[in-house]
Amino acid sequence: MPIAEKAPQTLYDKVLASHIVDEKLDGTILLYIDRHLVHEVTSPQAFEGLKNAGRRVRRTDCTLATTDHNVPTKSRKGIKDIATFVEEEDSRLQCLTLEENVKDFGITYFGLGDKRQGIVHVIGPEQGFTLPGTTLVCGDSHTSTHGAFGCFATGIGTSEVEHVLATQCLITKRNKNMRIQVEGELAPGVSSKDVVLHAIGLIGTAGGTGCVIEFCGSVIRSLSMEARMSICNMSIEGGARAGMVAPDEVTFEYLKGKPLAPPPDSPEWGRAVSYWKSLQSDPGAKYDIDVQIDAKDIVPTITWGTSPEDVVPINGSVPDPETFKSEAKKQAGRRMLEYMGLTPGTPMEDIPIDKVFIGSCTNSRIEDLRAAAEVVKGRKIASNVKRAMVVPGSGIIKEQAEAEGLDKIFVDAGFEWREAGCSMCLGMNPDILAPRERCASTSNRNFEGRQGALSRTHLMSPVMAAAAGIVGKLADVRKLTNYKASPHIEAFKAPTSSSAKPVVDESLESGDSSAKDRLGDQPEDSPLTAEDLVTEAVGSQGLPKFILHKGIAAPMDRANVDTDAIIPKQFLKTIKRTGLGSALFNDWRYNDGGSPNPDFVLNQEPFTQAKTLVVTGPNFGCGSSREHAPWALNDFGIRCIIAPSFADIFFNNTFKNGMLPISITNPSDLEKIAAEARAGKEIEVDLPNQEIRDASGNTLCKFDVEEFRKHCLVNGLDDIGLTLQLEDKITEHEKKISEETPWVDGTAYLRRKGGKLPVKAAKVPMTNRGQELKDPIDW
Numbered sequence: 001m002p003i004a005e006k007a008p009q010t011l012y013d014k015v016l017a018s019h020i021v022d023e024k025l026d027g028t029i030l031l032y033i034d035r036h037l038v039h040e041v042t043s044p045q046a047f048e049g050l051k052n053a054g055r056r057v058r059r060t061d062c063t064l065a066t067t068d069h070n071v072p073t074k075s076r077k078g079i080k081d082i083a084t085f086v087e088e089e090d091s092r093l094q095c096l097t098l099e100e101n102v103k104d105f106g107i108t109y110f111g112l113g114d115k116r117q118g119i120v121h122v123i124g125p126e127q128g129f130t131l132p133g134t135t136l137v138c139g140d141s142h143t144s145t146h147g148a149f150g151c152f153a154t155g156i157g158t159s160e161v162e163h164v165l166a167t168q169c170l171i172t173k174r175n176k177n178m179r180i181q182v183e184g185e186l187a188p189g190v191s192s193k194d195v196v197l198h199a200i201g202l203i204g205t206a207g208g209t210g211c212v213i214e215f216c217g218s219v220i221r222s223l224s225m226e227a228r229m230s231i232c233n234m235s236i237e238g239g240a241r242a243g244m245v246a247p248d249e250v251t252f253e254y255l256k257g258k259p260l261a262p263p264p265d266s267p268e269w270g271r272a273v274s275y276w277k278s279l280q281s282d283p284g285a286k287y288d289i290d291v292q293i294d295a296k297d298i299v300p301t302i303t304w305g306t307s308p309e310d311v312v313p314i315n316g317s318v319p320d321p322e323t324f325k326s327e328a329k330k331q332a333g334r335r336m337l338e339y340m341g342l343t344p345g346t347p348m349e350d351i352p353i354d355k356v357f358i359g360s361c362t363n364s365r366i367e368d369l370r371a372a373a374e375v376v377k378g379r380k381i382a383s384n385v386k387r388a389m390v391v392p393g394s395g396i397i398k399e400q401a402e403a404e405g406l407d408k409i410f411v412d413a414g415f416e417w418r419e420a421g422c423s424m425c426l427g428m429n430p431d432i433l434a435p436r437e438r439c440a441s442t443s444n445r446n447f448e449g450r451q452g453a454l455s456r457t458h459l460m461s462p463v464m465a466a467a468a469g470i471v472g473k474l475a476d477v478r479k480l481t482n483y484k485a486s487p488h489i490e491a492f493k494a495p496t497s498s499s500a501k502p503v504v505d506e507s508l509e510s511g512d513s514s515a516k517d518r519l520g521d522q523p524e525d526s527p528l529t530a531e532d533l534v535t536e537a538v539g540s541q542g543l544p545k546f547i548l549h550k551g552i553a554a555p556m557d558r559a560n561v562d563t564d565a566i567i568p569k570q571f572l573k574t575i576k577r578t579g580l581g582s583a584l585f586n587d588w589r590y591n592d593g594g595s596p597n598p599d600f601v602l603n604q605e606p607f608t609q610a611k612t613l614v615v616t617g618p619n620f621g622c623g624s625s626r627e628h629a630p631w632a633l634n635d636f637g638i639r640c641i642i643a644p645s646f647a648d649i650f651f652n653n654t655f656k657n658g659m660l661p662i663s664i665t666n667p668s669d670l671e672k673i674a675a676e677a678r679a680g681k682e683i684e685v686d687l688p689n690q691e692i693r694d695a696s697g698n699t700l701c702k703f704d705v706e707e708f709r710k711h712c713l714v715n716g717l718d719d720i721g722l723t724l725q726l727e728d729k730i731t732e733h734e735k736k737i738s739e740e741t742p743w744v745d746g747t748a749y750l751r752r753k754g755g756k757l758p759v760k761a762a763k764v765p766m767t768n769r770g771q772e773l774k775d776p777i778d779w
Ligand SMILES: CC(C)[C@H](C(=O)O)[C@@H](O)C(=O)O
Pocket: 041, 042, 069, 139, 140, 141, 142, 155, 426, 572, 623, 624, 625, 626, 627
């Protein structure tokens, strides 16, 4: 019999296939995760879960932590420790909790005293922790950034963080393949940020839902790694699970000499490069969605509204919502303009700004700072600009920029030169906008309240933000300079020996192993001993079962409800899963002074008692991966959300908390349910029969749910326990990595332990919610 020809595969298909540990008939995949990045906001509850269940971190050598969201960006000169440096109490607690957890679990950590500290998506690539062909996760939606290296990198929620810490695997399913091909040459003044804003404008914030986007074409190939990262970073703003770029010479060049990449003169480097070259999508590979963009259609682009899809060319005007297609869109548009304080028809270049923010995981890399400095050099910020900040993505970038004199250029122009962190991208630290202040920002989200309550954000490229600072209004950089996106040869190289101090800190300097081997060496005195560890069938009954769910349903007629709206950033500082119900939809639910807004549905009777939320607009839960969103809904009493569609990460997060999101795509079915909700009547959700009924028991419609998820909900199962039952398969996969792609494993730690992970069954199996386990798990 002739051997059947293998179907052509995409880059994503190839990376996925090489990481599957197990696949169920319903398409549920247990995916091995090579790299796990951790930060202080989305990890406390995950570590707490591990402690409750007596579990350990399976691969400390593949886990890297830093603190970024909460950290002040004021000068760190003379810093003693985080406890005295971080003034705000909740932020301090979150940072300290991370420091305690990394010590307890033996995880490598870049803290504030370490120049490798920075935004989690900046430090991974910078260290060579991010490598082509790998799988990488982080409890953060912008994990998509790392896909620029040709790895499958995706944001996950806190329950999944816990799952990956415990098992080094993620339960997932196959995504669709989407291709965005950008051909031609970028015009002067146009950069990678314009490419991605333009693309999101075309596909919309839900355009990539359920997909992995492969960015390709001559424009992408011509871009530096920094520029490719900016593009992949914002794939999440296009709703995608991940963005990817096939690794090529630009990628290899960038990785050469990075501390955790294989040393360029080693045989491993040669093997790695030839493997990485094989990851290109095969000719004829099929894409479910194909988008072609001609570079000459891309001009410097900015946002006008409160969703990243609301883009307009800088030489355009504020759009008129009355020209929008549907009534829902018109309404949303009117609301956005009111929030943004804009009038239809105003030329974008006539809009004055108050502040400038150059930073964030989208645009805080050396190339971004160089480009912005080129624009401001020898100029001063306009007198109406109250504050202009430059926040480098990491301590290493800051140092490099200073070595090049960029700090001086910015300071001379009137910009503040800050320390590394997320800063005003999200404002969990003190860097926020005052109400109604307008900001020219290089970040990635312009949601209501994103940079501070009632803040107004316009997203743009670093050169455009720099130009806005100089002009004092949203400005067309092409009128100021002849800026041209740098060709990739100028890509940033991590400082080696002479240009700057070494990037590997003293604590990791000793010993004879390579830097890569040193990463994550588990301290000998790790407080969790082998006897404490759990690998057997544990879990189950960690969550309340979801079977029949009956109660009042609150109607919500909105599209693209983002998780920043469901639970604003100031409430993410908790280290617990509970108590967030009163902050649910905070900015919509309460007036400025804190009194309840009578117009908001959850303040009206009988909806104060709602157990289900019926949303009539698509893409509920888009944006940030914060699991605080389902926690807040759950704490309020809402365990079921019905909507036409959901953003992927939010959708996953709800299931992990014993909640059920139901996607009803048929408009007349959805309308029937919404009508019951508006009438203040109860509805009943029957999960075993996959049916929604009215208060009298009449069927309104049926719904779909994946078998595995249904099984877990109906039985209240903790899926970490289920995964740990596949210990043999996971170990088998780890052996394969060590043999076939040793640069990914590369742990002296593992070898020192004789190639075996020191795991044993726990004596008293516990659930991750701290309850004793009674029945075995069944799937
Ligand atoms: C805090 C974190 C969960 C969040 C994210 O997932 O994106 C943050 O980084 C953001 O940008 O809103």
